[in-house]
Amino acid sequence: MLDLCAVNLHPVRALGPEAWNELNDWLLREGDRFTSVHILVDSTTHELVLPRFMAEIEGLADAHILEIEPGEASKELALVEQLALGLRDEGADRGALLIALGGGVVCDLAGLLATLYMRGIELVLVPTSLLAMVDAAWGGKNGVDSEGTKNLLGTWRPEAPVFADVRALETLPEREWLQGWAELVKQAWIAGGGLWTEVSGGPWTHAPFWVRDAAEVKLQVVVADPFERGTRRALLNMGHTVGHAVESMVVALGLDYGHGDCVALGLSIESRILDALGQPGSAERSALRGRIAADFQLDALRNMDSAAVWAAMQHDKKKRAGELRIVWSPEPGASEIVLGIDEATFTTAWIADAAH
Ligand SMILES: NC(=O)c1ccc[n+]([C@@H]2O[C@H](COP(=O)([O-])OP(=O)(O)OC[C@H]3O[C@@H](n4cnc5c(N)ncnc54)[C@H](O)[C@@H]3O)[C@@H](O)[C@H]2O)c1
Ligand SMILES: [Zn+2]
Numbered sequence: 001m002l003d004l005c006a007v008n009l010h011p012v013r014a015l016g017p018e019a020w021n022e023l024n025d026w027l028l029r030e031g032d033r034f035t036s037v038h039i040l041v042d043s044t045t046h047e048l049v050l051p052r053f054m055a056e057i058e059g060l061a062d063a064h065i066l067e068i069e070p071g072e073a074s075k076e077l078a079l080v081e082q083l084a085l086g087l088r089d090e091g092a093d094r095g096a097l098l099i100a101l102g103g104g105v106v107c108d109l110a111g112l113l114a115t116l117y118m119r120g121i122e123l124v125l126v127p128t129s130l131l132a133m134v135d136a137a138w139g140g141k142n143g144v145d146s147e148g149t150k151n152l153l154g155t156w157r158p159e160a161p162v163f164a165d166v167r168a169l170e171t172l173p174e175r176e177w178l179q180g181w182a183e184l185v186k187q188a189w190i191a192g193g194g195l196w197t198e199v200s201g202g203p204w205t206h207a208p209f210w211v212r213d214a215a216e217v218k219l220q221v222v223v224a225d226p227f228e229r230g231t232r233r234a235l236l237n238m239g240h241t242v243g244h245a246v247e248s249m250v251v252a253l254g255l256d257y258g259h260g261d262c263v264a265l266g267l268s269i270e271s272r273i274l275d276a277l278g279q280p281g282s283a284e285r286s287a288l289r290g291r292i293a294a295d296f297q298l299d300a301l302r303n304m305d306s307a308a309v310w311a312a313m314q315h316d317k318k319k320r321a322g323e324l325r326i327v328w329s330p331e332p333g334a335s336e337i338v339l340g341i342d343e344a345t346f347t348t349a350w351i352a353d354a355a356h
Contacts, residue, residue, distance in 0.1 A: 009140060009223060012161035015133070015212050019165040020056050023126065026161065027059050034122070035095035037063040038087060040110045042070040045102040048171040049128050053101055063099075064090040074105055075144045077153060083109070084117050096121045103129035103176070104136030108154070111142025115155040123160040128168040130180025130207060131260065134187060134214040135236075137162050139222040148248070158226070164215070166208055178296060179260030181207055185291060186238050186267060187217040192333015200287050204295045234318060234327040235336045239267035241326050242346075245312035246301055257301060264296045265353075270326055272349035273341055281331030289356070306350040310343050 014022035031037075037060060041050050046067050054060050066086050068074045087096065098121055100110030107125050114123035127137035143154025169177075181204040188199035188210065195213050218236065225232035243259070243266025250257045271285040292298075318325045323340045330337060 009158045009219065009226065010138065010162050011159065013163070015162075015164040015166075015215055017165065017167055019163045020053070020126075020167075023124070023161075023163040024057050026163075027057065031059050033095065034097040036090065036092050037097045037099065038066055038090060038092060039063050039099045039101050040066045040068070040083070040106055040113070041101050042068050042074070042103070042106055044070045045106065045128050049101060049168050052168075053126070064092075066090075068106070068109065070103075070105070072105060072145065075108055075151075077144050077146065080109065080113050080116065080144060083113050087113075087117055092117070092121070094118045094121060097124065098122070099124045099126060101126045101128060102132070103127065104132045107132055107137050108142045108151075109144065111157050111160070112144055112153070112155060114160075115142070115157060123157055125160050125162045126168075127162070127164050129172060129176055130169060130211070131176070131183055132180075133164045133166070133169070133211050134180055135183045135218055137164060138215055138218045148251070150244075164211075166211055169208065175258065177207060178204060178264075179258040181295060182239070182260035182264040182267070182292075184210060184214045185288070186236075186263065187214040189238070189267075189288060189332050190221065190235055190329055191217045192329070192331070196284075196332040200291050202291055202295060231327050231336050231338055234338075235329060237318070238326075238328050239263045239270055241313060241316050241318065241324070242266035242269045242309065244316065245309050246304065248312050248315075249304055249308060250301070255300065257298075261296060261298060261301065264292045265298050265301050268292050268298075269346075269349050269353050270328065272352050273326065273345055274328060274330055274339070275352075276345050276348050277339060277341075279328075279330040279337075279339075281334070284331055289353075293356070302354045306347050309350070310346055313346070 066083055098110055098114045100107045107127055114121050125137045127133045140156045140158030143151030146152040184207055185199055188195045199210055221232055221236055243263040246265055247259055247262040268289050271288055275282050325338050325340050327336050327338050
């Protein structure tokens with residue numbers, strides 16, 4: 001077991017059906033030092049999750065509620081300022097505690113708000129979506145988008161306690177389960193071994209069994225490369241070079257697909273790039289594509305123009321000296337490799353994927 005405390009990464013954390021009990025205990029121990037408590041929700045988690053949360057966690061009767069609209073459009077700096085003014089109007093001083101109760105959007109906004117408000121107040125993350133429980137809540141990063149550039153402004157809060165209670169997932173709609181499932185499948189691939197064997201057998205409805213292990217994969221990758229100095233943390237971006245490009249087109253075209261759908265397609269296409277480059281492990285990559293084909297409906301995405309997707313990929317952060325690169329474990333659980341890709345290889349992979 002890695003020593004997560006060595007980088008002070010979420011030294012207080014709990015994941016499972018007892019996680020909110022642990023938050024309760026933590027608040028009973030630590031609560032006295034907070035001058036006020038503020039809970040950030042979106043309108044959906046306000047309605048579906050907050051009542052149960054308030055009923056189960058003692059000492060929140062006087063907590064102030066800050067609400068945002070659900071969705072990525074809320075990740076903007078102007079809203080952070082508006083929320084800061086809300087905190088001010090509620091009387092929050094430097095001793096305030098901010099609790100994020102929601103998916104990745106709420107966690108990202110709360111992280112930045114808690115860093116900036118009066119130069120920093122304490123933050124607790126309570127993720128409520130599958131994606132946030134296996135990915136967004138862990139690792140300490142937060143951010144908001146600007147003019148379509150994701151996470152252009154953000155900070156690190158690796159010390160924030162995280163309490164992920166899988167019971168919160170009971171109200172999550174199928175569409176959102178699938179967004180998290182794409183990241184869970186990716187993280188199972190990174191782990192390899194028994195986790196991959198189980199997850200590759202699916203289906204997505206069994207996701208709750210693997211939330212803890214998938215979150216642990218993210219933590220271990222982050223601990224191995226906490227400040228993204230090497231290539232290890234880039235492994236978490238498997239599927240995202242193609243996926244982000246597809247997602248930018250989805251947003252521009254107003255299509256009803258989420259980040260996880262785009263990452264699922266990205267994993268499928270990028271895996272074929274590894275095939276085209278003759279990497280070992282093609283049978284396992286075929287199993288990965290089989291899992292994705294069984295769980296996701298991606299036909300409208302596959303109809304996109306590959307040249308336009310390639311053009312959108314040129315904004316990828318991993319581009320070096322004009323060359324586009326992807327970082328992958330060629331086989332489940334294998335060490336990462338960095339591969340340069342050109343348009344011809346990408347186009348071959350895109351066409352091969354669309355034909356299946
Ligand atoms: N900081 C990081 O390291 C990191 C990593 C990965 C993703 N992210 C960010 O996370 C965001 C995506 O996260 P997300 O998919 O959770 O998005 P989200 O927060 O928009 O949640 C998705 C939808 O699910 C709803 N929801 C959440 N919990 C629910 C529940 N228990 N019951 C019913 N509905 C519920 C939300 O209201 C929302 O409509 C993106 O902005 C992405 O950039 C951040
Ligand atoms: Zn992602």
